[in-house]
Amino acid sequence: DADVTQTPRNRITKTGKRIMLECSQTKGHDRMYWYRQDPGLGLRLIYYSFDVKDINKGEISDGYSVSRQAQAKFSLSLESAIPNQTALYFCATSDFQGTGANVLTFGAGSRLTVL
Amino acid sequence: DQQVKQNSPSLSVQEGRISILNCDYTNSMFDYFLWYKKYPAEGPTFLISISSIKDKNEDGRFTVFLNKSAKHLSLHIVPSQPGDSAVYFCAASPNSGGSNYKLTFGKGTLLTVNP
Numbered sequence: 001d002a003d004v005t006q007t008p009r010n011r012i013t014k015t016g017k018r019i020m021l022e023c024s025q026t027k028g029h030d031r032m033y034w035y036r037q038d039p040g041l042g043l044r045l046i047y048y049s050f051d052v053k054d055i056n057k058g059e060i061s062d063g064y065s066v067s068r069q070a071q072a073k074f075s076l077s078l079e080s081a082i083p084n085q086t087a088l089y090f091c092a093t094s095d096f097q098g099t100g101a102n103v104l105t106f107g108a109g110s111r112l113t114v115l
Numbered sequence: 116d117q118q119v120k121q122n123s124p125s126l127s128v129q130e131g132r133i134s135i136l137n138c139d140y141t142n143s144m145f146d147y148f149l150w151y152k153k154y155p156a157e158g159p160t161f162l163i164s165i166s167s168i169k170d171k172n173e174d175g176r177f178t179v180f181l182n183k184s185a186k187h188l189s190l191h192i193v194p195s196q197p198g199d200s201a202v203y204f205c206a207a208s209p210n211s212g213g214s215n216y217k218l219t220f221g222k223g224t225l226l227t228v229n230p
Contacts, residue, residue, distance in 0.1 A: 004158070040222060041222055043159070043218075043220040044220075045217065090158055094216075096216055098216075100166075101208070102217075103161050104159075104161070105161070106158030106160070108156065108158050109156075109157070
């Protein structure tokens with residue numbers, strides 16, 4: 001099984017629908033992240049969580065919300081999906097302790113299409 | 116403002132030759148630099164990192180060089196193999212200010228290694 005599992009892998013939905021992308025990990029890492037990748041762009045941080053009670057906005061959080069249900073689970077929600085949220089979404093984890101390189105372990109991605 | 120730039124969207128090399136992927140950055144607060152590799156339908160995977168106190172880090176066929184004065188780093192792959200064909204992302208993070216968890220990614224370079 002993958003260390004970081006994302007579901008669904010692919011989803012097509014319509015404008016205005018609520019969508020949830022789920023992420024679970026077996027790494028035992030405290031830190032979890034949601035990134036978005038658009039064609040020709042790098043990965044941009046949506047939300048991050050340092051532990052179950054510590055959730056923070058990233059650089060592009062508008063239109064998204066998250067829930068950290070447990071150390072191993074971090075879900076991303078689009079309350080009312082719009083077409084420009086069509087993208088590839090990645091969940092990632094790390095055990096970064098504040099110094100050194102923050103090495104992320106990524107899931108395989110969830111491709112979301114909003115019509 | 117793009118703080119991490121990968122100006123070559125694509126690169127094509129012959130098997131056995133050297134691949135050189137370049138990355139420039141603008142934020143002088145960046146202290147750690149990472150390279151990730153991404154295959155289609157998979158998440159990015161960590162490849163190699165370098166601290167700003169070093170100018171070179173080597174791991175097997177992969178070497179990263181850092182030129183702080185030029186704010187430039189490069190990833191060398193020698194010899195290149197067809198399995199190295201992937202998108203390579205450069206990423207950077209600061210080491211202070213409470214935001215040292217945050218990675219800023221470049222747009223990626225698609226490397227194609229031809230047999």
